[in-house]
Amino acid sequence: MSDETTTTAAPKIPAQPGPRRSLLEIDNVTLRFGGVVALDGISFEIHEGEILGLIGPNGAGKTTCFNVMTGVYKPTSGAVRFGGEQVTGRKPHQISRMGISRTFQNIRLFPEMSALENVIVGTDSRHKTSVPGALFRVPRKRPKPEELPEVTATSGLARTWQQLRRSFAGTFGLSRHVLEERAAEAKAMELLRFVGIADRANDAARNLPYGYQRRLEIARALGTEPKLICLDEPAAGFNPAEKEELLELIRKIRDMGVTVLLIEHDMRLVMGVTDRIVVLEFGRKIAEGAPAEVSRDPRVVAAYLGESTDAA
Ligand SMILES: Nc1ncnc2c1ncn2[C@@H]1O[C@H](COP(=O)(O)OP(=O)(O)OP(=O)(O)O)[C@@H](O)[C@H]1O
Incomplete structure (x- = not known):
């Protein structure tokens, strides 16, 4: 490995x-x-x-x-x-x-979704934001520095846009929905690491080797805590x-x-x-x-x- x-x-x-x-x-x-x-x-x-x-x-x-x-x-x-x-x-x-959560004898994943998204779907049942709250992205909350959107682009318009987004979020806060999304993503990533398949987090489930798909099922089942x-x-x-x-x-x-x-x-x-x-x-x-x-x-x-x- x-x-x-x-x-x-x-x-x-x-x-x-x-x-x-x-x-x-x-x-x-x-x-x-x-x-x-x-x-x-x-x-x-x-x-x-x-x-x-x-x-x-x-x-x-x-x-x-x-x-x-x-x-x-x-x-x-x-x-x-x-x-x-x-x-x-x-x-x-x-x-x-x-x-109580489970995995299946015949693997049941969302084949077109990434490994990460498959786990996030499991963690979603724990979200507290209401549908209107998610649509209108309210209420807003001041994020911790680690919760701010990252600036990953090294130059050009993409970097300017990411910087603007980060400073907007720092000034006006992030909606609870966005914060929940970020928390779910971080948790899903941690679970992929836990089962040993974080290196393929962004690959579509259907493209993962069989053993990875089985582990992904376990990560998804763990996502419901x-x-x-x-x-x-x-x-x-x-x-x-x-x-x-x-x-x-x-x-x-x-x-x-x-x-x-x-x-x-x-x-x-x-x-x-x-x-x-x-x-x-x-x-x-x-x-x-x-x-x-x-x-x-x-x-x-x-x-x-x-x-x-x-x-x-
Ligand atoms: N939906 C169903 N309709 C009719 N019979 C069923 C249904 N589900 C299971 N059975 C029957 O119930 C019995 C137990 O099946 P089950 O799948 O639980 O066994 P199992 O121990 O899990 O077997 P395996 O190791 O082959 O998976 C079998 O006779 C099976 O044919």
């Missing part, structure tokens, strides 16, 4: 050690799609500050679980609570504001070196105080990074515990070898 792509240190306060509180509770959740029971009475908790793995064979119900937690699907029965509050019945954007981030197969299509870097990034995300729920098929990665693991099979939870414990569980071994669990 080049210097520019090296990920930066966690921008927030490290997670505090101490007793683990429940952040999210999936309480006896069942979800039927017609005759298909995608989730069948699932219950588990995600503790604040942990990295929890959600694993299971294809079709086990992992992504459906994410979809229930993020409001894409309403469970047929059961409840999801986040920080003690009901999630069930809320819309995805409301759940995002509560502090989540308490919980759900990563749906973030290492899909990665080579071993990229997987190793991703592992490091996931730990850094946890270290900055964000709880992580990870769906991943690569067992080495899951075992290497998670604190606990929940295993699903055919929509049911078949095991839960520390990685070493789960990997020895005969039902888990059977599920992964494709044998009948009854025979285990």
Whole structure:
């Protein structure tokens, strides 16, 4: 990795050690799609500050679980609570504001927008300026020196124009909307640095290498300042070196105080990074515990070898 792509240190306060509180509770959740029971009475908790793995064979119900937690699907029965509050019945954007964000198994970026803009879109939901406020650019506030428009042109009309803009802003102030835009841009840039792709900030998302697009999805999900981030197969299509870097990034995300729920098929990665693991099979939870414990569980071994669990 080049210097520019090296990920930066966690921008927030490290997670505090101490007793683990429940952040999210999936309480006896069942979800039927017609005759298909995608989730069948699932219950588990995600503790604040942990990295929890959600694993299971294809079709086990992992992504459906994410979809229930993020409001894409309403469970047929059961409840999801986040920080003690009901999630069930809320819309995805409301759940995002509560502090849950996610990435997708199939990358979902705005392909024509730059990497930076893709992250800014995520941070936008936090803007406080009203639409009229943004249109008329009021109220105005005197900016700090670092918030003033930069003079980057070295000569000519462009430089004169930039100098005028800077001195106008210094005299009359900047609208709250502009200040928010600048703050969002700075924050987005910091997140791109954090995930290690700041060197391609201005490239259209569709032109980024695959691994960069996956990291960009993570940066965008972090832009909403989540308490919980759900990563749906973030290492899909990665080579071993990229997987190793991703592992490091996931730990850094946890270290900055964000709880992580990870769906991943690569067992080495899951075992290497998670604190606990929940295993699903055919929509049911078949095991839960520390990685070493789960990997020895005969039902888990059977599920992964494709044998009948009854025979285990
Ligand atoms: N919208 C839907 N309509 C009907 N059935 C669905 C729908 N979404 C999921 N399912 C079914 O629910 C079950 C669980 O699917 P899900 O995608 O959650 O599994 P998964 O564990 O994430 O699998 P994979 O590892 O292959 O992504 C599967 O049988 C799937 O076909």
